[in-house]
Amino acid sequence: MARDCSDLLTLELPGVTFTKAEAQGSAPIPADPMSAMTGGSPRPVPAGPHCLVEGRIGDREGVGGHYAIRFQMRLPEKWNGRFLFQGGGGTDGFIAPAIGAIPSTGSTATPALQRGYAVVSMDSGHDKPNLDFAVDQQAVLDLAYASIGKVSDTAKALIRARYGRAAQTSYFMGCSNGGREAMQAAMRFPTEFDGVVAGNPGFHLSRAALGSVWDVRQFQALAGVNGGAKVGHGAA
Template structure:
């Protein structure tokens, strides 16, 4: 657990070298065609500046219990290693990445909470009651969140060994590598 927390802390402060984030909707949409190992990009769309709704799971995530004002950004959603598990259920690591047009050159891995099983809006809010800190997305960070490799809040996924490994640690590196590749692209 200590290693996982240290990994998340280090990923949160990662600076990525490379060209500045393309600001056109066409560049964002083109990410659906990027070829990444074992990854399907399901959505890549330019989002205008506006208000994102509160996250109902904010007590467990880096989401916000309040509406959040954000600038224009590219929203990317996808799945890594889509597969049928040993228990016959469908698995894979779903993720959401938001890349602001006014990118500061840094990224934040928001992660998930509890046993995961859902994707929190990737905004990088401080998951603490009463926090007034500006979410990372609004401060120019590219922010990624994930579901830990399974869907649903129950523990049925534990019947599949790879799903347990993804939740324990494997999904962190897989999502980080994917997010860095998308940011660079």
């Protein structure tokens, strides 16, 4: 059991590099500007004292540059014995604050971290803009599903090291791509989680892309020349 938060920097796990392990006070966690598609919050979160850990899994040189699965974990002093894996959004590539807010616009539910959960978030294995990471096969596999198992193993090891015992229950929660990740967690890692919350899982993304093109063409046709809206049949 790690007496101090900083002791976690010395934890040795295969393929894992810890870059930060710092005790946090009661200062609010800043709002997440990408909260619309992550488990972050559009408002500052007044979290209590906790241990903030950041690191990388599987550092490597791949096609198009350097890759690693970057993660952030927050371990509250007043732990309730539960663990939450916070899903991402879009094509990931960023690390949202690991607080476990409900990933639904307008939700006022208390974030998981405030309720005593240990929470982890990740970038799914790349930090490339758009789809530039797709030239690297391992990066695609990590985004698809592999990063979930790797980060879950690391997070649970941190929990055991910090609290001296394993989590009693573990959950995965996400929306959109995070919802897809939740479905992957249930299908590919069924023994890792006691439950998943999969909101609007983003499957069939190629069809969604074509649907977006169709939407734009239809709206453009209705807008008319220079944005002047056409009057529909039967309009007064």
